[in-house]
Amino acid sequence: MPIASPAAPVTLEGFEFRVLHVPLVAPFTTSFGTESVREVIVVRALTSDGGGWGEIVTQADPLYSSEYTQGAWDVALRFFGPALLDRGSVAPEEVATILEPFKGHRMAKAGLELAVLDAALRAQGRPLGEYLGAVRDRVPSGVSVGIQRDPAALVENVGGYLDEGYVRIKIKIKPGRDVGDTAAVRDAFGAIPLQVDANSAYTLADVDTLAELDRFDLLLIEQPLQEDDLVDHATLATRLTTPVCLDESITSAKAATDALALGAASVINIKAGRVGGYLEALAIHDLCRDAGIPVWCGGMLETGIGRAANAALAALPGFTLPGDVSASDRFYLRDIVTEPAVLEDGHVRVPTGPGLGVDIDPVALEDFTVARDVIRR
Numbered sequence: 001m002p003i004a005s006p007a008a009p010v011t012l013e014g015f016e017f018r019v020l021h022v023p024l025v026a027p028f029t030t031s032f033g034t035e036s037v038r039e040v041i042v043v044r045a046l047t048s049d050g051g052g053w054g055e056i057v058t059q060a061d062p063l064y065s066s067e068y069t070q071g072a073w074d075v076a077l078r079f080f081g082p083a084l085l086d087r088g089s090v091a092p093e094e095v096a097t098i099l100e101p102f103k104g105h106r107m108a109k110a111g112l113e114l115a116v117l118d119a120a121l122r123a124q125g126r127p128l129g130e131y132l133g134a135v136r137d138r139v140p141s142g143v144s145v146g147i148q149r150d151p152a153a154l155v156e157n158v159g160g161y162l163d164e165g166y167v168r169i170k171i172k173i174k175p176g177r178d179v180g181d182t183a184a185v186r187d188a189f190g191a192i193p194l195q196v197d198a199n200s201a202y203t204l205a206d207v208d209t210l211a212e213l214d215r216f217d218l219l220l221i222e223q224p225l226q227e228d229d230l231v232d233h234a235t236l237a238t239r240l241t242t243p244v245c246l247d248e249s250i251t252s253a254k255a256a257t258d259a260l261a262l263g264a265a266s267v268i269n270i271k272a273g274r275v276g277g278y279l280e281a282l283a284i285h286d287l288c289r290d291a292g293i294p295v296w297c298g299g300m301l302e303t304g305i306g307r308a309a310n311a312a313l314a315a316l317p318g319f320t321l322p323g324d325v326s327a328s329d330r331f332y333l334r335d336i337v338t339e340p341a342v343l344e345d346g347h348v349r350v351p352t353g354p355g356l357g358v359d360i361d362p363v364a365l366e367d368f369t370v371a372r373d374v375i376r377r
């Protein structure tokens with residue numbers, strides 16, 4: 001369903017941007033690299049009545065996608081912020097249209113849209129969940145587990161998350177760390193809800209290895225091939241019984257439509273940052289729901305800002321699989337919001353306050369800031 005009731009426009013006076021370096025509780029390793037500190041951009045929309053917060057979920061290096069923090073910083077300050085400020089009065093639903101002439105840079109666009117959306121909803125006293133069409137007040141919480149030193153360490157790690165109550169485990173895989181790691185987790189924990197994420201580390205030449213994963217009865221395999229390999233994903237899907245889920249490839253509602261038409265995916269991971277914002281994410285949710293395709297909410301190691309918005313998104317009716325909407329302490333010892341998300345009975349609560357429904361901890365924000373800039377009308 002499209003937005004039942006659009007938000008009122010806000011009068012934009014400026015944007016404040018910060019690059020944060022937030023330490024992770026432990027290094028996070030994927031097929032594309034290891035991170036020990038989350039470098040991320042937070043955006044504050046400065047408005048006449050209180051303002052709002054957004055998060056640009058780029059990573060320091062362009063390894064997950066072509067976007068990266070310094071590139072997002074440049075395009076947001078040089079082009080996107082000024083284009084929105086030129087309009088003065090902007091409704092959240094207009095942000096994507098105003099930024100449409102600029103190609104790509106969807107994470108940067110998403111961060112600005114979220115800041116405007118939060119400002120508009122806070123001004124009206126409306127929670128983001130209610131605005132998007134949430135039908136749940138809490139969402140089941142899955143956890144994404146990075147590649148560990150060896151399969152034994154992975155089993156120990158996964159066991160810890162299961163003890164905490166996470167209802168679904170996702171393990172990262174890469175060539176050489178796939179079948180053995182998955183077998184170790186299955187052997188140790190039996191029929192837990194389990195899925196794997198390759199972050200595009202394979203090619204069609206690896207089909208025999210990927211087919212070996214079929215015997216583990218996984219919920220899905222996420223993004224085995226490259227971002228632009230839609231046709232190869234469709235071919236691979238005919239060779240596997242494990243459902244193929246796309247993450248990196250789904251950069252827009254159009255890309256989702258194309259992927260479904262080609263048979264390249266039978267499940268979709270929706271990340272608002274990757275697709276250019278929560279409204280584009282909603283459009284993908286709607287089209288997948290119409291097509292009978294299950295979706296789940298992905299994550300980008302968001303701080304409490306993006307995590308709050310993800311919980312609201314994951315509460316929509318088409319999100320029928322547990323998402324990577326884990327508690328704040330999965331990644332952070334200290335978050336930048338005053339009430340970081342916690343795990344309760346394997347679930348995370350959908351915030352109910354106006355806008356994102358979370359408040360920024362100004363001391364933490366300041367402590368993690370490594371760069372700051374403000375642009376004004």
Ligand code: OSB
Nearest residue numbers: 064144247298299300301302324
């Ligand atoms: O592929 O889902 C991914 C983190 C950074 C970049 C890409 C991915 C991930 C994760 C973490 O798997 C998910 C989370 O934020 O909990």
Ligand code: MG
Nearest residue numbers: 197222223247
């Ligand atoms: Mg992924």
